[in-house]
Amino acid sequence: MAESPSAVSVRQICIECGHPVASLYTEYGVGHIRLTQCEHCKSFADKYVEHDVIIMFIDMLLHKPQVYRHLLVNKLEFRKASIEKNVGKLGILLILFSVYIDWFRLEEGGRLRGQSELLFGKQHSFALQYLFILILSAIDAASLL
Numbered sequence: 001m002a003e004s005p006s007a008v009s010v011r012q013i014c015i016e017c018g019h020p021v022a023s024l025y026t027e028y029g030v031g032h033i034r035l036t037q038c039e040h041c042k043s044f045a046d047k048y049v050e051h052d053v054i055i056m057f058i059d060m061l062l063h064k065p066q067v068y069r070h071l072l073v074n075k076l077e078f079r080k081a082s083i084e085k086n087v088g089k090l091g092i093l094l095i096l097f098s099v100y101i102d103w104f105r106l107e108e109g110g111r112l113r114g115q116s117e118l119l120f121g122k123q124h125s126f127a128l129q130y131l132f133i134l135i136l137s138a139i140d141a142a143s144l145l
Contacts, residue, residue: 012074014038014045015066021045024074046074060090095137102140103133 011020019040025033035044048056048070059067124132 012045013069014041014043015048015069015074016043016045017041018069024049046070048074057090060094099130099134099137102137103130106133 012022012024013019014021017038017040019038021036021038023036024046025035027033033049035047035049037043038045048067056067056071060071
């Protein structure tokens with residue numbers, strides 16, 4: 001029997017293994033909750049329910065997939081409309097930061113090999129060089145999918 005699209009979108013998952021769970025926690029009173037344990041991997045289904053925003057931000061900078069699963073799948077407020085603006089802005093910031101790191105690595109590698117220019121041995125504008133590295137980073141990220 002097929003599930004309705006609304007039932008599928010409300011499903012919550014374990015952030016460690018990705019298996020569906022019935023709930024993320026049980027509430028025993030005002031401010032008292034108990035995290036649900038995943039039946040598949042035996043870890044907490046979503047430990048970020050209790051974590052502060054700062055911890056989630058640090059884990060995002062460390063590219064931990066569990067925090068992205070929490071924010072994009074299990075966070076109930078995000079399901080009502082779309083992804084919150086701040087999450088989208090942070091995603092763009094992380095992409096731009098990743099491009100900068102790739103650019104720095106390419107520049108350093110070129111200097112070690114005795115090359116003074118990054119793109120085809122010529123001096124190019126900042127915007128063109130950044131766009132080139134952005135495309136390289138996109139290709140690199142797409143190859144991981």
